[in-house]
Amino acid sequence: KLEEKLGNLEDIAPNRYLTNFIDSITFKYWCESEAEIYRILDGCIQVNSTFRDCLNDNLNDQEIKALFEKDSATFYALIEEITGNKKSYNPSDLPDYIVHEVQKTKLNLKGFKAHLRSYQAFGSKYIFYFQRTLLGDEMGLGKTIQALAVATHLSNQGQTHCLVISPLSVLENWKREIEKWTNIKCFVFRGDKAIKEQNLSKWEESGGILLTNYSHCRILKESRKNIDIDFAIVDEAHLIKNPATKRSKNVNALIKNCKYKLLMTGTALENRLDEMINLIDFLNESLAEKVANNLNNKTYKTDIAQVYLRRKRKEVLHELPALGLTTMWSTFNEKEQDFYDQAVSEGIAGLMKMRRAAFIDEDSQKIEQIINICVDSHENSEKVIVFSFFKNYVLKLLNKKLPFLADDIISGDLSSNQRQEVIDKFSENPNQNVLLVQIDAGGFGLNIQAANRVILCEPQWKPSTENQAISRAYRMGQNRNVMVYRLLTKESVDETMMEIIHEKEDIFNTYANDSVVADAFMNNDSDKEENEAVMKKKVFQIERDRLEKKQEVVNVSE
Structure with a gap:
């Protein structure tokens, strides 16, 4: 492009002195083209400066692709500068x-x-x-x-x-x-x-x-x-x-x-x-x-x-790859259902047990789903992040079950230095395809673009918690399509929580998802929103009522 523009300018006037002898319209075109040449040249110099240690004439296509994937964010920024798209935002x-x-x-x-x-x-x-x-x-x-x-x-x-x-x-x-x-x-x-x-x-x-x-x-x-x-x-x-x-x-x-x-x-x-x-x-x-x-x-x-x-x-980020969301449903086995029913009978104190009931038995449909996703990812040279709120009852169990694991679980037990070391090795080691993350500890601030599959083991109370987790992988610098797997158990607290989460997502999209949020405030009363404690009570009550009605139906049929 640079050579082509230089040739066009030389045909009109090979130097600035000779531009004194062309008409005003042509002169304006010549000046604009000259500025464009300097801009393109500056971009080329920046590319060479940025990647001087990597670029050579003998790079094959695979090596060029690997270089791009390693630092695509910088490539895209330079592309904007060279093509002139940077000025358009x-x-x-x-x-x-x-x-x-x-x-x-x-x-x-x-x-x-x-x-x-x-x-x-x-x-x-x-x-x-x-x-x-x-x-x-x-x-x-x-x-x-x-x-x-x-x-x-x-x-x-x-x-x-x-x-x-x-x-x-x-x-x-x-x-x-x-x-x-x-x-x-x-x-x-x-x-x-x-x-x-x-x-x-x-x-x-x-x-x-x-x-x-x-x-x-x-x-x-x-x-x-x-x-x-x-x-x-x-x-x-x-x-x-x-x-x-x-x-x-x-x-x-x-x-x-x-x-x-x-x-x-x-x-x-x-x-x-x-x-x-x-x-x-x-x-x-x-x-x-x-x-x-x-x-x-x-x-x-x-x-x-x-x-x-x-x-x-x-x-x-118009170059950002696609983000897909797959909801994978499962059902309790008999042991899990008994555990779940017992948790409900404990009142609101049993809510945490209800949320992790799908992981109390090794013969778990959720665990089987996670294993299948991880194996498939390994076979396709892709990496997976598995998020759960429960470190001791879910992530430690998965740590025993899953193949191709990172060196440690990202949790509150690790210092920030240790977390980064685990993530760095996970990103670079082709034999490590699965990273287990406690969602409250690794849900924000960490960049894990090496992974392009995300598993959410159970619903969270805030939509932002899930969005932050997904954004660890789906962010600037991601080159591959990202697939999010949301694991839900039928006829459980998972369904009720998802209804609540979708309500809260609507609120967020209405009030804070744009730079200007004026109209949204007009017809809503913030005092009507529920805090987390009230929401938990509401979710538990809905679930207890559902089970009681289910039991009434069973008693009538008997």
Whole structure:
């Protein structure tokens, strides 16, 4: 393409001096073509620079494919730059004036090693321009990269002290991403008291990114009378959606006076409709109050668009492969049914037993389904992630039954470093095809694109929990179609829970699945939403009533 355009220009005017002798229309075409040439050339130079250690003239098709699959996200970003598609991204649901102001914002990304996709570049500019924002991009779209781009720009501008607060389980992932994509120094505030103090002092002295987890926010705040933070990033921010919790209060006290604040979550709303307003309150108290009190106000769309940005995978990752969902039904055997009935008789306390009843017997249809999926995946050189809430009663049993396993179960028992080591080996070892993950421990923050099959052993109470789990595999960089298997037992609590989950998915899609969510608030009352405890009681009651009616029918027939 470059050679073709150069030839066309030379035919018109071989140099700039000779353009003085062509007509104005041709001159305009010549200038536009020259700019295009420089852009293509710059993209080619970036490709060569990025992959200089991998590219040579002797690569065969298989080697090229393997190189692409290893880092397809970078390839796609470079393709956008070379083809010019990068300039075309404009979010359709933001006011035009916001899009215009964000697009003309310039970022100094000297030292930043990642290639931003067009929507990511927009997101980074948006975060910097509005200063205090809630980035609600769907999981798998690279929120971390966008945050690090802003941290790099601010550091280059002399605002060098950045704080990242995240769950402990993803602290190591943050450290890796910082070291991989930036030249910014990274310090971790956790562990031994002396080490914490040493790292905090180094960060204060030299600047950089200070990493800590939620439980250390109070300790960090109390360690200094004043902590000067230029940029605060709160990852998985839905964990501070309830302002009354100690966790939320500690985070707020720590970052309250920070000029640049970024809350990141793929699930801005989970159970209650006021959760997103609570998150906005961390960023802009007056706006949160205005939104809460004036839901029918015509300015709502504009107001919320200045603090909340959300993009969905299907809107921005057009190359993303297909996502399929298969529901696989099973039935209890006699032993499992007896266990289930006994659990129901124990009242609400037996609900957890009811949820795992399909795994109490080795002759389990669910276990057989999982084994078949895993064997088939191995034969097709594919990898599987198996998610369950129950480590001791489900995952440990599967650990004895399944072939081609990873070295360990991803659970709360492993440190963030250990989890990453297990995932790295699982991703690279062709003999490890099955990774067992406790869904609360590995449901967010981990990138496992090596797997393209996901098994959900039982329904979860929140739709976001399942969505986060699926997004460990179905995210930017995934090259193969992803298949999700949802395992459900007929005539059990599984069916009732799925009905509840679908209701909650509808709420999420209505209120938080778009950047602008004004209309949705108008006809709903957040107080009508149920908390998890109430929901569990409701589910149990429905299931107990169903079994009682079933028993009445049996008694009549006898």
